[in-house]
Amino acid sequence: MTTIDEERATAPAREPGPGAEADPRAEAVLVAATAMVRAGGPLPSAELARLAAVSERTLRRAFTELVGVGPRAFGQAVRTGTARDLLRAGNPVTDALLEAGFGSVRAFYETAAETMGMTPSSYAAGAPGERLMWTAVPTPVGTVLGVASRRGLCAVRIGPELEPLLDQVRAEFARADLVRDDEALADVARALAALAVGHPAPELPLDVRGTAFQARVWQALTRIPAGETRTYSQVAKEIGEPRAVRAVAGACARNRLALVVPCHRVVRADGGLGGYRWGLTVKQSLLDAEHGTAGSEGREPSRADDVRVAG
Numbered sequence: 001m002t003t004i005d006e007e008r009a010t011a012p013a014r015e016p017g018p019g020a021e022a023d024p025r026a027e028a029v030l031v032a033a034t035a036m037v038r039a040g041g042p043l044p045s046a047e048l049a050r051l052a053a054v055s056e057r058t059l060r061r062a063f064t065e066l067v068g069v070g071p072r073a074f075g076q077a078v079r080t081g082t083a084r085d086l087l088r089a090g091n092p093v094t095d096a097l098l099e100a101g102f103g104s105v106r107a108f109y110e111t112a113a114e115t116m117g118m119t120p121s122s123y124a125a126g127a128p129g130e131r132l133m134w135t136a137v138p139t140p141v142g143t144v145l146g147v148a149s150r151r152g153l154c155a156v157r158i159g160p161e162l163e164p165l166l167d168q169v170r171a172e173f174a175r176a177d178l179v180r181d182d183e184a185l186a187d188v189a190r191a192l193a194a195l196a197v198g199h200p201a202p203e204l205p206l207d208v209r210g211t212a213f214q215a216r217v218w219q220a221l222t223r224i225p226a227g228e229t230r231t232y233s234q235v236a237k238e239i240g241e242p243r244a245v246r247a248v249a250g251a252c253a254r255n256r257l258a259l260v261v262p263c264h265r266v267v268r269a270d271g272g273l274g275g276y277r278w279g280l281t282v283k284q285s286l287l288d289a290e291h292g293t294a295g296s297e298g299r300e301p302s303r304a305d306d307v308r309v310a311g
Contacts, residue, residue, distance in 0.1 A: 025062035028052035032059060032071055040213030041247070042075025078211050128175040135185040136162050139196035140289075141282045144259065145169070146188045147178075152205030156192065156258045158278040195259040198226065198289030204260060210251070213244075217251035224265045226290040231269045253277055259286075 032048040048071055049056040063071045132154065134147045145165040147155040155172075157165045170178060182189065191201035208215055216239045223238075224230050230238075236248045252263040253275060264283045268274045276283035 024054070025058075025066060028054045028059055029062050029066050032063070033067070033074060036071070036075040036078050038212060039075075040211050040216065041078055042072050045071060078213075130173070130176045132169075132173060132176045132178050133181040133185055134166070134169070134178060135180065135182045135189045136165075137189045137193045137196075139193055141196050141285050142278075144192045144196055146185060146192050148185060148188060149207045151207040153188065153257060153260060154207040155256050156260055157256075158196075158258050158282055192259060196286070196289075198286070198291075198293035200226065200293075206257060206260065208257070208261075210254065210256075213241075213247065214251040214254060217248050218255060218257075218261045218263075221252070221255075221261050221263055221265065224262060226262075226265075226293065229265050229267045229287065232266055232274065233269060235266060249274070262286075265290075 029052075031052045032043075035048065035051055036043055045056045045059070049059050052059055054062070060070050063069065063074060067074055069077070130149060132147050132149055134145060136143055136145045138144075142158050142160050143162045143165065145155070145157045145159075145162065146153060147169055155169055157168060159165045166178075187202070188204060191204055194201040208218060210218065217235060220235050220238045232245050232248050232252070233242070236242050236245045239248075241247070248266075252266050255261050255263045255277070258264075258278055264276060264286045266274065273280050273283050
């Protein structure tokens with residue numbers, strides 16, 4: 001993980017755009033915003049001010065003027081994943097920096113792309129021009145919808161009916177070209193069908209879209225073996241954030257890759273199921289299926305011919 005001191009030492013120099021003078025407010029906001037995106041959440045205002053080489057008051061004013069919210073609110077939005085919502089609402093995070101005189105905000109874009117899966121302006125615009133393929137399979141826990149970009153799976157959703165799941169994807173990627181392609185995603189369909197009944201499946205390429213903190217949580221979830229569970233506090237300790245139990249629960253709730261990133265394997269400390277975006281009945285069914293598979297031997301793997309498409 002990049003420490004605060006490393007952040008300052010490794011931050012690339014930023015040049016003003018042609019014919020423009022660099023605005024120190026934009027410089028301060030860019031340094032502070034990049035630090036929080038890389039940290040996956042808010043940082044102490046004193047540390048941000050030190051990084052940006054301005055006073056805390058100046059930094060707060062600059063954030064409010066250029067971003068529309070203060071530094072702490074921006075950091076909280078990064079942690080909870082709602083920084084994307086600020087962008088979608090038309091908050092001119094990057095535009096303000098460009099208008100303030102920077103011909104390049106490469107450092108912010110590169111960092112944001114690593115944690116969001118696409119550049120902020122692309123997501124804010126509804127992923128214009130991006131081709132997303134989808135397929136769906138009926139399973140014992142409901143219809144499973146898989147959506148893939150050219151980089152990998154970007155959404156896996158579970159529900160009783162296909163159309164509401166598609167509506168959710170259309171809303172999130174309103175300007176993307178969403179195309180059904182069962183043939184191209186046949187391997188994805190087989191993998192999702194296997195996971196839904198507790199069977200192992202080949203590793204799939206992922207286009208994970210979330211904050212740095214969420215990515216750390218999701219990576220930890222993929223390390224939980226099928227047939228086992230972890231508590232939210234155990235996951236928090238594994239990622240080195242033992243006090244971030246609620247934030248871990250929030251990251252699980254915002255997981256966009258059901259089954260593949262197995263958030264259903266995380267339960268409460270008292271043994272209760274906790275929450276699950278796709279319903280507690282589905283969560284219990286998945287856990288029961290995995291426990292049964294983990295305890296059995298000689299089970300025949302699923303055949304491609306056994307997989308039907310939904311819809």
